[in-house]
Amino acid sequence: MKRFDIVIIILVVIIALGSLGVLAIRPQGNYSRKYVEIYSENRLYRKIPFDKTTTERVVVKSNLGFNIIDISNAKVRIIDADCPDKICIKDGAISKPGDMLVCLPNKVVVEIKGESNSENDALSF
Amino acid sequence: MSKTRKLTFISLLVAQALVLHVIERAIPVPFITPGAKLGLANLVTVIALYTFGFKETFAIVVLRIIMAALLGGSLSSFLYSIAGGILSFFVMFVVMQLGEENVSAIGVSVAGAVFHNIGQVLVASMIVQNIRIVSYLPVLMVAGLGTGIFIGLTARYLITYVKKLISYGIN
Numbered sequence: 372m373k374r375f376d377i378v379i380i381i382l383v384v385i386i387a388l389g390s391l392g393v394l395a396i397r398p399q400g401n402y403s404r405k406y407v408e409i410y411s412e413n414r415l416y417r418k419i420p421f422d423k424t425t426t427e428r429v430v431v432k433s434n435l436g437f438n439i440i441d442i443s444n445a446k447v448r449i450i451d452a453d454c455p456d457k458i459c460i461k462d463g464a465i466s467k468p469g470d471m472l473v474c475l476p477n478k479v480v481v482e483i484k485g486e487s488n489s490e491n492d493a494l495s496f
Numbered sequence: 497m498s499k500t501r502k503l504t505f506i507s508l509l510v511a512q513a514l515v516l517h518v519i520e521r522a523i524p525v526p527f528i529t530p531g532a533k534l535g536l537a538n539l540v541t542v543i544a545l546y547t548f549g550f551k552e553t554f555a556i557v558v559l560r561i562i563m564a565a566l567l568g569g570s571l572s573s574f575l576y577s578i579a580g581g582i583l584s585f586f587v588m589f590v591v592m593q594l595g596e597e598n599v600s601a602i603g604v605s606v607a608g609a610v611f612h613n614i615g616q617v618l619v620a621s622m623i624v625q626n627i628r629i630v631s632y633l634p635v636l637m638v639a640g641l642g643t644g645i646f647i648g649l650t651a652r653y654l655i656t657y658v659k660k661l662i663s664y665g666i667n
């Protein structure tokens with residue numbers, strides 16, 4: 372190990388842990404409404420109001436393939452898909468605004484968004 | 497080194513990179529984060545950087561990625577590989593310019609692994625048009641750190657022998 376080896380390794384650790392920290396402490400805010408937004412091939416496919424009682428199963432179908440999204444018990448997960456790697460299924464469940472599930476082969480993005488009461492549309496970060 | 501000899505070494509390295517790529521594909525991804533993998537083929541890029549120059553290594557990287565795509569892969573997986581591969585190659589080349597007394601194959605390979613991830617994540621966020629995909633990056637960087645150190649250590653052992661082999665070829 373030489374001088375710059377250590378510098379590079381420390382830099383990577385600092386940047387990675389720093390940004391992980393920033394992501395972890397992102398403001399959760401008090402959202403009055405939460406939505407699950409499902410994008411398919413870069414277009415909004417469904418926008419579903421999301422709370423503890425939402426129970427829904429959405430099948431996203433496109434020319435690229437299908438993903439089955441399950442919303443229940445205040446959690447969102449992809450339970451089945453025909454993509455080769457199934458990373459979106461292994462990703463597990465999401466529940467907080469800002470969380471997302473991605474299936475790159477099928478170009479499906481599932482995001483939880485929060486909206487607060489104020490007029491100017493708030494966002495999730 | 498004669499032209500034919502050089503061509504043979506380049507072809508050998510491309511073939512080895514492809515074999516490593518195929519082996520890697522057979523290994524199930526131990527990580528949950530999308531895109532995390534061992535990056536075994538990067539071993540060949542590091543060795544090429546230490547034994548050849550800029551031009552030859554660039555050719556090896558591009559050839560390997562094109563041929564890997566022909567061996568099975570979609571257009572989008574080709575785009576990820578080419579973006580990650582070329583970005584990581586340039587960064588590794590730049591890091592190497594720090595000089596052999598300052599940086600070893602470990603630092604070079606860690607920088608390469610991390611920038612491979614950065615390139616892929618950027619392409620991914622362009623494909624689904626959602627910049628927030630970059631939030632996967634920190635975890636990928638930690639994974640890249642681990643695999644980068646592993647590949648760097650392996651490359652360091654190998655480079656000594658490959659260099660001997662090549663200088664033997666000249667005489």
